[in-house]
Amino acid sequence: MTDVDPRNRAEQIAHELRQKIASGSIPAGGKLPTVRELADRHHVTRATAGRAISLLTSQGVVTPRTGSGVYVRESHPVRRVGPERYARRHWECVTVDVSSDPQGTETVQQDGSQTQAVAYVAADAQVAEALGIEVGATVVERARIVTRKGAPTHSMTSYYRPGDVEGTEIVDPRPGMAGRRGGFHVLTEQGLRPVTITEELHARMPKPDELHELELPAGEPIVEVHRTTRAEDGRAIEFARGIHAASRFVWAYTFEIPD
Amino acid sequence: MTDVDPRNRAEQIAHELRQKIASGSIPAGGKLPTVRELADRHHVTRATAGRAISLLTSQGVVTPRTGSGVYVRESHPVRRVGPERYARRHWECVTVDVSSDPQGTETVQQDGSQTQAVAYVAADAQVAEALGIEVGATVVERARIVTRKGAPTHSMTSYYRPGDVEGTEIVDPRPGMAGRRGGFHVLTEQGLRPVTITEELHARMPKPDELHELELPAGEPIVEVHRTTRAEDGRAIEFARGIHAASRFVWAYTFEIPD
DNA sequence: TAGTGGTCTAGACCACTTC
DNA sequence: AAGTGGTCTAGACCACTAA
Numbered sequence: 001m002t003d004v005d006p007r008n009r010a011e012q013i014a015h016e017l018r019q020k021i022a023s024g025s026i027p028a029g030g031k032l033p034t035v036r037e038l039a040d041r042h043h044v045t046r047a048t049a050g051r052a053i054s055l056l057t058s059q060g061v062v063t064p065r066t067g068s069g070v071y072v073r074e075s076h077p078v079r080r081v082g083p084e085r086y087a088r089r090h091w092e093c094v095t096v097d098v099s100s101d102p103q104g105t106e107t108v109q110q111d112g113s114q115t116q117a118v119a120y121v122a123a124d125a126q127v128a129e130a131l132g133i134e135v136g137a138t139v140v141e142r143a144r145i146v147t148r149k150g151a152p153t154h155s156m157t158s159y160y161r162p163g164d165v166e167g168t169e170i171v172d173p174r175p176g177m178a179g180r181r182g183g184f185h186v187l188t189e190q191g192l193r194p195v196t197i198t199e200e201l202h203a204r205m206p207k208p209d210e211l212h213e214l215e216l217p218a219g220e221p222i223v224e225v226h227r228t229t230r231a232e233d234g235r236a237i238e239f240a241r242g243i244h245a246a247s248r249f250v251w252a253y254t255f256e257i258p259d
Numbered sequence: 260m261t262d263v264d265p266r267n268r269a270e271q272i273a274h275e276l277r278q279k280i281a282s283g284s285i286p287a288g289g290k291l292p293t294v295r296e297l298a299d300r301h302h303v304t305r306a307t308a309g310r311a312i313s314l315l316t317s318q319g320v321v322t323p324r325t326g327s328g329v330y331v332r333e334s335h336p337v338r339r340v341g342p343e344r345y346a347r348r349h350w351e352c353v354t355v356d357v358s359s360d361p362q363g364t365e366t367v368q369q370d371g372s373q374t375q376a377v378a379y380v381a382a383d384a385q386v387a388e389a390l391g392i393e394v395g396a397t398v399v400e401r402a403r404i405v406t407r408k409g410a411p412t413h414s415m416t417s418y419y420r421p422g423d424v425e426g427t428e429i430v431d432p433r434p435g436m437a438g439r440r441g442g443f444h445v446l447t448e449q450g451l452r453p454v455t456i457t458e459e460l461h462a463r464m465p466k467p468d469e470l471h472e473l474e475l476p477a478g479e480p481i482v483e484v485h486r487t488t489r490a491e492d493g494r495a496i497e498f499a500r501g502i503h504a505a506s507r508f509v510w511a512y513t514f515e516i517p518d
Numbered sequence: 519t520a521g522t523g524g525t526c527t528a529g530a531c532c533a534c535t536t537c
Numbered sequence: 538a539a540g541t542g543g544t545c546t547a548g549a550c551c552a553c554t555a556a
């Protein structure tokens with residue numbers, strides 16, 4: 001079914017390997033033959049065999065480890081995310097927070113954690129449109145990278161109107177203070193209770209800096225999420241941009257068919 | 260900000276080109292210098308310059324055309340899709356249908372159109388779970404590729420319980436008859452009015468056959484959509500799998516924050 | 519027909535991992 | 538120290554495009 005150009009030796013080799021992986025002949029996490037072995041076996045140069053590996057790498061099928069070998073990529077545990085993750089009970093109570101464990105210094109990073117950086121910046125076109133303000137106006141930017149079991153899963157950058165979050169934990173200059181109890185909680189205390197959310201998703205290949213930031217393997221796409229949060233009166237109180245490693249998430253939405 | 264390994268000449272060249280593209284110095288649709296020119300200018304081999312192009316290609320930045328040159332990929336017109344596209348007024352009326360233009364023979368393909376293929380197949384695990392039947396049970400499969408202005412945008416394959424669609428247009432053996440008025444319309448006539456939809460999205464790199472089917476450029480991810488449609492009583496009446504070219508769609512959902 | 523991108527061989531060096 | 542993947546040069550042939 002899948003036709004392979006018989007003149008392209010690298011594709012041929014890649015195709016053969018892909019089949020062996022798909023059939024389970026080489027299991028997930030398993031090691032491929034070395035490039036030298038592949039080269040010998042197919043009577044090609046090492047460069048050509050290497051190009052076959054390079055193809056599979058850029059398609060997200062394998063991950064080469066220099067000095068060790070080429071391994072079949074294991075499928076990440078996938079997290080199914082839906083509106084449920086914003087449920088009030090997760091942030092309206094004052095008592096609990098995953099990352100507010102007040103114990104030893106080392107335990108902070110253990111399961112789920114996030115680095116944070118807060119700054120005043122000029123609103124770009126997207127932020128301005130979402131928040132209904134003018135381009136270049138000052139907004140509060142709260143950037144964070146969320147880590148799970150040591151591996152970064154996504155980045156999320158929120159924007160607020162300065163007036164909405166003035167004097168709150170969000171703009172607290174002390175490191176680690178910002179949004180400790182979550183941005184939604186703070187907004188609620190300000191009398192701006194989040195009520196509706198609009199999420200816009202689109203997938204693309206990562207830019208080089210995103211690749212570094214999220215420690216993405218080659219051939220892994222990302223999903224960019226734009227979230228606009230509105231209060232009861234329909235006013236946008238937060239706009240957020242997130243970059244998610246595609247293989248780690250499934251996005252789920254349920255809705256009624258409109259008239 | 261973006262660090263580039265100074266020992267990797269191909270990356271260097273790619274980085275420089277990427278910047279020129281980002282800055283608009285080389286516009287969208289514009290032509291890059293030839294690989295030979297790049298090679299001379301950077302004092303590297305043609306193979307190395309070619310590898311730089313290959314990098315940008317696999318990242319979806321450029322599209323090489325053999326014999327002509329390397330061109331900056333134009334961003335496709337993006338379609339914003341939300342629950343609105345399922346609105347009843349689009350399919351509950353009997354009169355209109357985009358692809359049922361009864362005019363000349365040539366006009367059929369002009370704007371939006373789709374090829375269709377209907378078959379009885381055995382349900383795989385996903386289909387079985389979604390429709391609440393047993394794996395291997397016979398289901399009606401309706402596969403289609405949707406084209407817009409000559410270019411395929413996505414494929415969509417629906418599955419129905421045979422009992423739900425027996426004797427309807429969906430299983431009509433005459434080519435072009437199946438689902439002429441849309442699957443939802445037919446289900447409604449069968450007394451199975453679609454009421455709620457659950458969509459699950461995830462992004463990944465395309466498999467080789469998907470790449471051919473949708474005529475995807477290298478470096479273009481796809482979004483796989485699983486749609487489960489339910490009737491009033493909550494029974495699943497359709498399960499569909501779609502493969503969408505990532506760059507052509509933005510997925511939008513609005514919902515209330517749950518308690 | 520001249521110029522383009524794509525691919526390949528042959529041989530080499532490097533950085534890294536593993537033992 | 539031996540083996541691994543990554544990268545590069547130098548030179549070649551091919552298929553395709555455009556004038």
